[in-house]
Amino acid sequence: MNVPKSTLVQMYRDMVTIRVYEETMAQVYLEGKQPVFNIAAGPVPGEMHLAAGQEPVAVGVCAHLRKDDAVVGTHRPHHFAIAKGVDLKKMTAEIFGKVTGLGRGKGGHMHLFDPEVHFSCSGIVGACIPQAAGMALAFKMRKEPRVAVAFFGEGAANQGAFHEGLNLAALWKLPVVFVVEDNGYAISVPKHKSTAIATNADRAAAYGIPGVYVGENDALAVYEAAGEAIARARRGEGPTLIEVKTYRYFGHFQGDPEVYRPKDEVARLREDDPIQKLKNHMLQSGLFTEAEIAGLEAEAKQRVEEAFAFARASAYPDPSEALMHVFVD
Amino acid sequence: MNVPKSTLVQMYRDMVTIRVYEETMAQVYLEGKQPVFNIAAGPVPGEMHLAAGQEPVAVGVCAHLRKDDAVVGTHRPHHFAIAKGVDLKKMTAEIFGKVTGLGRGKGGHMHLFDPEVHFSCSGIVGACIPQAAGMALAFKMRKEPRVAVAFFGEGAANQGAFHEGLNLAALWKLPVVFVVEDNGYAISVPKHKSTAIATNADRAAAYGIPGVYVGENDALAVYEAAGEAIARARRGEGPTLIEVKTYRYFGHFQGDPEVYRPKDEVARLREDDPIQKLKNHMLQSGLFTEAEIAGLEAEAKQRVEEAFAFARASAYPDPSEALMHVFVD
């Protein structure tokens, strides 16, 4: 597969950005929550779902998307948001509950809306699926060559919304791609205890659409599968269902005791890290020097640092803003 | 296939009972609604969904069921109820809103509950599917060799409840059979405008369970397919999804202008009537004389007449009963 250098740059930079972002967030989230973990304390209270380890699916798909394509994500949205190009400062400020945030602090980590890049997400499992179909319907009705993507976990593939959304999209040949992130667990429940078949990609048969299974947590493999799916959608040939095997390095949310998985599982997973894998590929390709790659990494780190600094420095909204924005004019 | 004579008797008698019942109901329903059709008038007000033409699926499946097996039906429930052995008098009285009815007039035609034979139904499309799975769960937990059956239309197979119910049942290997009645339409919407694939039976692949398509509106064909599915469930090997091609002779509900289908469609369908087909088979089998069959028909007619007479003769509940039975003690 021939991946343009600029795409490799984008994917690598985004993967590193995501990783650094999530690791930074993991730290910041703990501020004020030690020695006793109290979810309501610190600069970032509330639930926190991190996506470190799951970078490939986000960057491999979003590398094919344009600014005006739409992405709808989940309760674990940072990697998708970053890969889709959501304003990192405003996103971080939102997660801190600051007035400079995407939603002036009203939405928080599970409710990031950036209409500039057509990104949104939701804390309700599976809800994104018909929503993405509807965005695709708008594109199709207006004959715009735009595509919508719904990302969701393997746990979400057992929700009724999955079935209804896929049937609609297939029936109406909508320009949408459904991407299942199979990180093996829905909170504590492993896939084999929630899903009657091994591979959700096989469920594409229930809608007469292509189903593609990407069995490795690898950005290039995702990139390839997604490329065909998105091109197909853009050509007006309808939806595709893609499932990607991936791994979640952190708990379901921060503070998760993780009693449901072997203590060494994550350590083993980290040995086969997808960022390192892409880096190896880039070096082997001869297109990149170590220094160039280090430059991308530095750039990513700096962006993340700036975003967190911006969030910290920003003010909280005035309490009375709570009463605003229920309706627009 | 070797079908015992007693089974043929049961199926034929039930088919005729259903047909006579529905045709009688079609007449009675019009009482008070002429010359101007007024849904709120007459001895049987409210919506009325009749199943004439769809007898094979009900009798072919229920012929394998025992009294303590459970059936959950739909808004179009009479054929299932009759085939499951619901008390015809109490059922008819319920449809008339009489105090002698199954629910003392509270439920009406879409809400028939007969715990004696474990029959229930619902006016919400698709709702029966997880409910039947739950009944099967109860049987399995108590290690009883009982089976639950959910009947529903092809339109219902696009509801989220379908997906969730089938996944649960397959995952937990529940003794349940899912039967799709494909009568071609969901009210006015033909199957190809609602369903992304031609055959819902193929959706069984999404759950790793057997999917069986019965392409003719024929009691014996259904009987054969259902036999294996129910035996399988009773053996503890899990659910099966069966789809049966069938035909609805009346409108979606009585009063339906049927603008969505060719005027001669029903006439054509009636030429290949499933009752006549079973009758031919019975005569050809040499097991039955014309007289015997006529006897079964007479018996069916009499039962229906008696049921309607019972319903008519029964009293309405006292109005204040409306306040009773929200809760039991």
Place this chain on the structure above:
Amino acid sequence: MAVQTTRKLTMAKAIAEAIAQEMERDPRVFVMGEDIGVYGGIFSATDGLLEKFGPERVIDTPISETGFIGAALGAAAEGMRPIAEIMFIDFAGVCLDQIYNHIAKNTYFSAGNVNVPLVLMAAAGGGYNDAGQHSQCLWGLFAHLPGLKVVVPSTPYDAKGLMISAIRDNNPVLYIFHKGLMGLGWMTLIKDTTGPVPEEPYTIPLGKADVKREGTDVTVVSVAMGVYHALEAARELEKEGIQVEVLDLRTLVPLDREAIINSVKKTHRLLVVDEDYLSYGMTGEVAATVAEHALEYLDAPIKRLAVPDVPIPFSRPLEQFVLPDAPKIVAAVKELLNS
């Protein structure tokens, strides 16, 4: 409210006309739902639209309410203005999440950066013996959930103007019509099945109640079919010299609390009538509003008349027993005046 027309329409035709006019005006408006195409909507609210606008803008959907209501949200987020019909409001339980956690909240979550200009349309109400899953009103449930405007018209005139306002509103609007008021030939629950409706498009502001009849002795607050019954009761009571003021809320969200309070300040007596369930609903909210803001004007305890917290029973005598009607309103008003 002066109506400048002699043309009379049923509510069903008024709604369909409002939608058609807005579809002509604005290419972003489209309609989706079950049986809204060839069939024209089970209660005829979309009658004739398929012929006028074709299947690309009048879209029959599978029976997948979460699917197409979620899709309506997605389309609205990307610049369309969908009208999505949920055939019976009773069915909203299969897709409520899309409605209250997404459609109603995305604007707030995004601090107004995302608009959700869509109309959810649904039929409500009983009186024709369709039993407990097909006869509910449930508007109190939706009015409890922030982020949705809730419209409940009682006349063809209001129906058209409120529908046009709903479509033009940049916020999600739940538009619930009462089947019995639609003027359908096959469902003659009321005597006057038509009302004057101007041909040209017009709007009625969401959040303004309407005094459907002025009176001085007692205020009856209601919506939809309740207004119809209240007017009938008022005519009855007038014969006995009792002047009933009938206040039609028209929208439950925004709620015109001022109109309620002003009327009670005038009449000093309040009866709230609702075909929705009694408890934790509209009657409670209206009563509470008065108990908070006009308590000292009350000359008698507030009375409420609504479905007494039972599912809607099928059998006619049972259903008639639980539904509000003019005789029950007459009796309640008399009790109010004697207390």
Place this chain on the structure above:
Amino acid sequence: MAVQTTRKLTMAKAIAEAIAQEMERDPRVFVMGEDIGVYGGIFSATDGLLEKFGPERVIDTPISETGFIGAALGAAAEGMRPIAEIMFIDFAGVCLDQIYNHIAKNTYFSAGNVNVPLVLMAAAGGGYNDAGQHSQCLWGLFAHLPGLKVVVPSTPYDAKGLMISAIRDNNPVLYIFHKGLMGLGWMTLIKDTTGPVPEEPYTIPLGKADVKREGTDVTVVSVAMGVYHALEAARELEKEGIQVEVLDLRTLVPLDREAIINSVKKTHRLLVVDEDYLSYGMTGEVAATVAEHALEYLDAPIKRLAVPDVPIPFSRPLEQFVLPDAPKIVAAVKELLNS
């Protein structure tokens, strides 16, 4: 209510103990839900049950609420007594149809021939910045729908007794606990995280409110976290000589209207506090009850304090602004006394 024990438990442990004791007593009782097995329930309401009763009676489900809630109904119809956990009450929108059109109505449709003995358990409430899809109370919504009993405990003692009653009840019961009251180490929203709970099983009748504190000057009616705040406010107000009566409804359905009326007859002033949304909810119903049945006892307009019809915002200052708390109750009571 005299508690005969010195043993103290958190509400989470009280609930898990109630369930365990009923599971021991009755083999028909089982539990299902997301992450209720190994994880013990996200809010620990099922902690320890898997170890005690094994995976056949403590069943982790897929994320398919319509599936497993519908299955719970089916199992109940066939003689089991399921307890099904909906992790957050906010998620009920994906399965509401099974709840209000089936679980709540099948008994009525069948005139009592079908019993639906099941408990739906769910977490509610905010205060820890989990935003609008994870912080709602929504009990007002369910209380509006006939056929469901609705339990909302405020103390570990009540939590256990009400859970045992709920399990033994032959009707469907929605049991909503407030996350902040569960006494979870990781969510310390209240100061007193434990309370006395007798070890032996006991029941508390559904439909009986409880005077959590006697007073003569003003009645504060609330549930769950609101009761906690009201008690704190009462202690504060006592310093100024104001005697607040705190009435904990404990169940919204059945609603103990008599207790409300009796308290208002004593104090002549009413404040209703709720963490659910203000309009068309619990505060309205309680206020209306008094306006109907004890109007003449009121010395001041009724006051209500609840979430002001906005989704629960994420940011801490915003969330704190909309949630009821002790200082807001103190202020409201003072206003009541000055009016």
